Amino acid sequence: MCLLFETIRVEQGRVHHLDYHQQRVARSVLGNRINLDNYLKNIRLPQSGCFKLRIVYSSEGIVEHQLTPYTVRLFETLKLVDGGSIRYDKKYLDRSAIDKLRETRGECDDILIVRDGILTDTGIANIVLFDGSRWVTPAKPLLAGTCRARLIEEGTITTADITPDSLTKYAKISLINAMIGFNPNCIGVNNITIV
Structure with missing residues (x-):
């Protein structure tokens, strides 16, 4: 089973640009078998702060998710x-x-x-x-x-x-x-x- 993942920005309880993530998931597993919007309805999202939501999935469906606080990393070189x-x-x-x-x-x-x-x-x-x-x-x-x-x-x-x-x-x-x-x-x- 080939595992893939999406990294989604969640800020102040708001999910950013979910439609673009859904499009990539649909392309990756050849269809809309996975509905991120429906899945997110079952996740309690923090209402303050910035978080990285990582959703691991395969052609069979969503395997797991992780929600962790996010701090911007600086890249200078x-x-x-x-x-x-x-x-x-x-x-x-x-x-x-x-x-x-x-x-x-x-x-x-x-x-x-x-x-x-x-x-x-x-x-x-x-x-x-x-x-x-x-x-x-x-x-x-x-x-x-x-x-x-x-x-x-x-x-x-x-x-x-x-x-x-x-x-x-x-x-x-x-x-x-x-x-x-x-x-x-x-x-x-x-x-x-x-x-």
Whole structure:
């Protein structure tokens, strides 16, 4: 049984962007056998504070959930790493290939994975880069994240292939995911270590 998971932001008792998580779950298990909205009706959500709701599921249904307090982690440095032929097209519970790459980050806060000569994601998030006039996200991420999908749909970001050599065209990079959201005050591209 292949286990997958969703990480959903819950703040002040409100579930953020559930429809995007539901869409990914439906794509991952090929249908709407799992209804997150119905499942959440049986969970007592904290009415104050920010929490990470992690729902583990398979094609058979929801296996478990965990609700933990969430504090934003700061990322100031990234290390560019070659991911080889790494694949992570669904949000698999088994992240061993990504974790192995993350072990190479040294003193950096996270990694920036290159696959087939183009940038994809960090170890925990999609990315967007600012070129002075627009925000661009890789056209072929490892995982098409829910925050990324929403920002593309809203027209806030656009997609393109980004190579390591083209990083000099960008001023800054932001990590985006369901927990972090989108913060335009982010990492300078000069804080990416290229090995």
